[in-house]
Amino acid sequence: MKSNPDHPTPTSRFAGRGHASAWPEARELGYDEGVRARTEHLLERVADVVPQAEWPLHAPLIDAINRLKVERNAVILAHNYMTPEIFHCVGDATGDSLKLAQLAAESDADIIVQAGVHFMAETAKILAPEKTVLVPDLRAGCSLAASITGADVRRIRQAYPAYPIVTYVNTSAEVKAESDICCTSSNAVQVVEAVAGQWGTDTAILIPDEYLAKNVASQTAVRILTWKGACEVHERFTAEEIAQLRSEHPDAMIITHPECPPDVLKAADFAGSTGAMAAFVRDQAPKTAILITECSMSDNVAVENPGTRFIRPCNLCPHMKTISLAGIYESLRRLQFEVNVDPDVARRARSSVQAMLDLPGSEKPPAFDTRRPITAADYVAV
Numbered sequence: 299m300k301s302n303p304d305h306p307t308p309t310s311r312f313a314g315r316g317h318a319s320a321w322p323e324a325r326e327l328g329y330d331e332g333v334r335a336r337t338e339h340l341l342e343r344v345a346d347v348v349p350q351a352e353w354p355l356h357a358p359l360i361d362a363i364n365r366l367k368v369e370r371n372a373v374i375l376a377h378n379y380m381t382p383e384i385f386h387c388v389g390d391a392t393g394d395s396l397k398l399a400q401l402a403a404e405s406d407a408d409i410i411v412q413a414g415v416h417f418m419a420e421t422a423k424i425l426a427p428e429k430t431v432l433v434p435d436l437r438a439g440c441s442l443a444a445s446i447t448g449a450d451v452r453r454i455r456q457a458y459p460a461y462p463i464v465t466y467v468n469t470s471a472e473v474k475a476e477s478d479i480c481c482t483s484s485n486a487v488q489v490v491e492a493v494a495g496q497w498g499t500d501t502a503i504l505i506p507d508e509y510l511a512k513n514v515a516s517q518t519a520v521r522i523l524t525w526k527g528a529c530e531v532h533e534r535f536t537a538e539e540i541a542q543l544r545s546e547h548p549d550a551m552i553i554t555h556p557e558c559p560p561d562v563l564k565a566a567d568f569a570g571s572t573g574a575m576a577a578f579v580r581d582q583a584p585k586t587a588i589l590i591t592e593c594s595m596s597d598n599v600a601v602e603n604p605g606t607r608f609i610r611p612c613n614l615c616p617h618m619k620t621i622s623l624a625g626i627y628e629s630l631r632r633l634q635f636e637v638n639v640d641p642d643v644a645r646r647a648r649s650s651v652q653a654m655l656d657l658p659g660s661e662k663p664p665a666f667d668t669r670r671p672i673t674a675a676d677y678v679a680v
C-alpha cells in the first residue's frame with residue numbers, strides 16, 4: 299500500500315505493543331505549540347470543511363494517532379463516509395470498503411484500524427488473515443448487513459439451487475461464506491452478467507439490498523431476484539426530494555448512489571458507487587453538485603474539488619458516526635476491539651470475494667444509466 303505522504307511510515311513490527319500506559323488517555327491530550335506546528339498542513343487541507351474553532355479539539359488526537367500508528371506499525375483504513383478530520387487527517391488509505399480491504403491485504407503493516415463499520419473490518423480480516431484488525435467502536439453495525447444471516451442464504455440456496463447467489467460486500471463474513479460470488483455497487487451489473495453466463499441461466503439472485511438489485515435489474519437482461527434489505531441512509535431519499543432540489547438548484551448536477559430507490563436514480567443526472575461519484579465530480583468539475591448519499595461524502599469530495607459548490611441534502615449514517623478520532627486513538631492505544639473471523643468461514647468468504655476479484659475490472663468505475671426504464675426485481679420466496 300502506498301502510504302500517505304503526510305503521515306510517517308510505520309517501520310517496526312508491533313514496536314509499541316503492550317505500552318498503552320505510556321500514552322495518555324484521549325481526554326488528557328492537549329493542544330500546544332508542538333501539536334499546532336505538526337498539524338497545520340492538515341488544517342490547511344480541511345479548512346473549508348472543518349470549522350477552525352474545532353481544530354484545537356481535533357489536532358491533539360490527530361497528532362497522537364499519527365505518531366502512535368508509527369509505533370504500532372499500524373495503518374488506518376478510512377471509508378468515504380468518515381468525517382473529514384478522520385478521512386483526510388489520519389486515513390492512510392481511503393475509499394470504498396472493498397478498495398480498503400484490498401489495500402489492507404497489500405499493506406506490510408501489522409495492525410489495521412478500520413475507520414468504518416464492522417462488516418468492513420471483517421472483509422479486511424478475510425483478505426488479510428495474518429494481520430490484527432481493529433474496529434474502534436463495537437456499535438458500528440449496518441442496517442443492510444443486519445438484514446440477512448448465513449441461515450437465510452442457505453434457505454435461499456435450497457429454494458433456488460439452479461441460480462447463482464451474488465452477495466453485496468455490505469454483508470457479514472458468514473453471509474459471504476454462503477454465497478457464490480460477491481459484488482460491489484461498482485461492479486454489480488458486471489458480476490451478475492458474468493455469473494449468469496457461467497451458470498448458463500437467465501436469472502441471478504442479488505442480495506441483500508433490494509434497491510441495488512432493482513437498479514441492477516434495469517441495467518441488464520438478466521432476471522434478478524432479491525431480498526428485502528436496505529441501507530437506512532439511502533432508502534430515505536425520495537424522487538419528490540430530488541424534484542424539489544432540481545427546482546431549487548436548476549444548474550446543479552444531481553449524483554446518486556445505487557442503494558437509493560430506482561425512482562431516485564431515474565430523477566438524477568448520474569448514478570454510481572461512491573468511487574464513481576467522486577470520479578464523476580473530478581472529471582466533470584460541475585459548478586454545483588448534489589451528492590445523494592451519506593453526509594460526510596460531500597465534505598470529503600469537496601476537499602479535493604475546491605472549484606465545485608456542494609449542496610448537502612444528506613442523510614447521516616448513525617453506524618459510521620460512532621467512529622471518532624478519540625475512538626481511533628483509544629483503539630490504537632489499547633489495541634481494541636479486535637475483529638476475528640472463524641477460519642472456515644473466512645476461507646469460504648474469501649473464495650466469494652476472490653471470485654469477484656478474478657473477473658476483469660474496468661479502469662473507471664462504471665455508471666448506472668439513469669435514462670433506462672425501471673425494471674422490477676422480485677423477492678426470493680423463502
Ligand code: SF4
Pocket residue numbers: 379415439440441442443468529530531532592615616617618
Ligand atoms: S451507509 Fe448504509 S450500508 Fe453503509 S454502513 Fe450505513 S447503513 Fe450500512
